[in-house]
Structures are given as C-alpha cells and as structure tokens.
Amino acid sequence: MAAVSAVALLLLLSAAAVAVADPGADRAAELLSLQSRSKSGVIHLDDHAVSRFLTSTKTPRSYSLLIFFDATQLHDKSELHLPELRREFSLVAASFAANSAENPSAQSRLFFCDLEFKESQSSFAQFGVNSLPHIRLVGPEVKSLKDSEQMDQGDFSRMAESMAEFIESRTGLRVGPITRPPMFSKTQIGIVVVLVLIWLPFAAKKVLAGETLLHDKKVWLISAVFVYFFSVAGTMHNIIRKMPMFLVDRNDPSKLVFFYQGSGMQLGAEGFAVGFLYTIVGLLLAMMTHLLVRVRNVNVQRGIMFSALLLCFWAVKKVVFLDNWKTGYGIHGFWPNSWN
Incomplete structure (x- = not known):
C-alpha cells in the first residue's frame, strides 16, 4: 500500500x-x-x-481561436446570409478535423468557435464587432481582443473556400479539401431512378410522334437567348465561385452594394446588368437582320433601324462606362486620320 501511495503521489506531482x-x-x-x-x-x-x-489567459497561448459572430434575430435578413455562412463555417471545421486526424498537434492549435449576440453582448463589445457577418482569428500572441485579425467581408462570397484560405494564410495550418455532404441521399436517388424508368416508355412514344418541346422552334429560340444571356452575364463564374448577388455596405448596413468597384471581384447583380445590356444588343441585331428586312415600307425600316442603332449605342456605351469604373482601364475609339 505504501508503494502504491508513493506512485500515486509521484503521478500527482508530475501532473502538477x-x-x-x-x-x-x-x-x-x-x-x-x-x-x-x-x-x-x-x-x-x-x-x-x-x-x-482568452482574456484571463497569459500570452502566448498554445492555441488559436477562429470565431464566427452570429445573431439569431438577424437570420431572417436574407442579404446577410448568416445561416448559410454558419453552415459553411461548420464545413470548414469538420474538414479541418477530418484532414488533420493524423496530426493531433494541429488539432490542438486551432479551434473553431461561435458567439451569439444575445448571449455574449459583452464579448461583442470587447471585440468591437458592430456589423455582421464577422469572423475573427485570435492568435496565441493577441492580448487585446480588438487586435485580433478580421476576415475581410468581401471574402465571404467564396464561402468555405475563402475561410480555409484565410486560416492557412494566417496560421500556416492546412485545412485541406472542403468535404461537402452529397446533394441527394441514396433513397432520393433511388426514387428518381424508378420514376425515370416509369416515364421512359411515355417519353419514347412522344419523341417518335414528334410531339415534344424539342420539336418546337420557339423553345429553341428562347433557349438560344437564354444560353447567350447565361454566357455573357458570367453566370458560370458566379456559380463556381458562389458569388452573392449583392453585399451589405460596411459603413451603412441598411444599404446594399450591387456594383463592387475593383477588378478582384464581381457580384451577381453586375454580371446580370451587363448581360442584360449585351442581350439587348444581340436581340436588336437579330431583329434587324432577320425581321426588319421583311418590312416593305422603307421609311418604317429606316425609322426602326435608326432607333435600334441608337439603343445599341447606348447599351455599349453603358458597358464601357461600367468597365472603366470597375477596372480603371479606358477604352478609346480610333478614327481614320482623314476624320481628324
């Protein structure tokens, strides 16, 4: 017993x-x-x-905290995207844990946390947080919470990927690939497959009879215009990079920003606006070359063509103005020397 007590005492002293x-x-x-x-x-x-x-611990700490600031009462404000960003934050946390499972030291160096406004108003004040969405990284050396590093709100557009880049650039820890849950469960996929198999015989009958939408010229015309708009509006870029339609003004949260000045990022509203202008020009040119030539009255032809050209000129001028405002690059016309 004495030997056991001595060993226990040594363990306690070692732990202390x-x-x-x-x-x-x-x-x-x-x-x-x-x-x-x-x-x-x-x-x-x-x-x-x-x-x-954080505040009662001495620096340097052995860990860093990445904190997501949340407010339940603002979840109904769709322009803030707080629930979506919170889910993306959880994806980053889960991906970091899964990718660093074989490296316990990395897991103990970075922890993902969240703060809710109603529960932690004092902490919000200590961090100096007055607008959402907001993410802060509190490093081992940080003494004052206001000195912690803030993630730029412009980076929230790329969701989990931009959060991972922020972590890797500030901490040197590798987050790894973001693991997202599948869009559909196996049960849902099975139901869809069964419904498709049931529908196939009826679809084949319609195709052989030539009674499908694919045999309608109007559908092909509308589809062509949609694909054209989809292409010139940069929609694929918005989908891949998960670009929001607009942002909340950092200086005035009651205002929305639809056009972001700077070549590093393009909002969805910008692409749709420019795509709409391009589509106007394309439809007017198609109208003049395919429909207007069928009008027999020359005066009507000239009047419509003149109006269409003026509208095209206005649309192109607007696109050039927006490009110059956003990137700072100017576009100049070059005229023949004899015109000068």
Whole structure:
C-alpha cells in the first residue's frame, strides 16, 4: 500500500509540474473536450468562456481561436446570409478535423468557435464587432481582443473556400479539401431512378410522334437567348465561385452594394446588368437582320433601324462606362486620320 501511495503521489506531482510548466495545457485539453462533444466541431462560447480561454489567459497561448459572430434575430435578413455562412463555417471545421486526424498537434492549435449576440453582448463589445457577418482569428500572441485579425467581408462570397484560405494564410495550418455532404441521399436517388424508368416508355412514344418541346422552334429560340444571356452575364463564374448577388455596405448596413468597384471581384447583380445590356444588343441585331428586312415600307425600316442603332449605342456605351469604373482601364475609339 505504501508503494502504491508513493506512485500515486509521484503521478500527482508530475501532473502538477506539467500544469505549472504549461498553464494553457489544461485549457487546450478542455477545448478539445468541448470540440469532441459538438456535432459540427464548432465550440459554442459565451462571455464566461471568452474570459476563460482568452482574456484571463497569459500570452502566448498554445492555441488559436477562429470565431464566427452570429445573431439569431438577424437570420431572417436574407442579404446577410448568416445561416448559410454558419453552415459553411461548420464545413470548414469538420474538414479541418477530418484532414488533420493524423496530426493531433494541429488539432490542438486551432479551434473553431461561435458567439451569439444575445448571449455574449459583452464579448461583442470587447471585440468591437458592430456589423455582421464577422469572423475573427485570435492568435496565441493577441492580448487585446480588438487586435485580433478580421476576415475581410468581401471574402465571404467564396464561402468555405475563402475561410480555409484565410486560416492557412494566417496560421500556416492546412485545412485541406472542403468535404461537402452529397446533394441527394441514396433513397432520393433511388426514387428518381424508378420514376425515370416509369416515364421512359411515355417519353419514347412522344419523341417518335414528334410531339415534344424539342420539336418546337420557339423553345429553341428562347433557349438560344437564354444560353447567350447565361454566357455573357458570367453566370458560370458566379456559380463556381458562389458569388452573392449583392453585399451589405460596411459603413451603412441598411444599404446594399450591387456594383463592387475593383477588378478582384464581381457580384451577381453586375454580371446580370451587363448581360442584360449585351442581350439587348444581340436581340436588336437579330431583329434587324432577320425581321426588319421583311418590312416593305422603307421609311418604317429606316425609322426602326435608326432607333435600334441608337439603343445599341447606348447599351455599349453603358458597358464601357461600367468597365472603366470597375477596372480603371479606358477604352478609346480610333478614327481614320482623314476624320481628324
């Protein structure tokens, strides 16, 4: 018994020595425990937790906290995209945990957390957060919470990918590929396959009889215009990069920004506006070359053509103006020397 008591005493002394040598080790272990109990891998913080893990700890800490600031009462404001951004934040947390499973030291160096406004108003004030969406990285050396690094709101447009890039550039830790859940479950796919198999015989009968929409010239015409608009509006770029239609003005949250000045990013509204102008020009040119030539009255032809050319000139001028405003590059016309 004496030998056992001596061994237990030595273990307690060793644990105490480790805690004294690294006072942040117990907090990192506590964060790991909280993370393991969270389904999404995101730790929910409040004012007390912020004090325990950040403001009351000595620097440098052995860990960093990436904090997503949330406000439940603003979830109904679609322009803020808070629920969607919160899901993307959880995807980054889950992907980081999965990709660093073989590297426990990396997992204990970065923790994903969230703060809710009603529960943690004091912490919001300490960070100086007055607008959402908002993400902060509190590094090991940060003493004042206001000195923590803020993720640029313009980067939220690329969702999880931009969050991962922000983490990797600031911490040196690799997040890895973002693992997204499948769009459809196996049950849903099975139901769709069964419905398609049932529908195929009826579809084949319609195709052989020539009674489908694919045999309608108007459908092909509308589809061609749609594809043209889809192409010139940069819609594929918006889908791939998950660009929002608009942003909230950082200086005035009650205002929306539809046109972003700068060549580094294009909002969805910008692409649709320019695509609409291009489509106007394309439809007018098609009308003049295919329909207007069938009008027998020459005066009517000239009047419509003159009006269409003026409208085309206005649309192209508007596109050139927007391009110059956004990128700073000018477009100049070159006239023959004899015209000068």
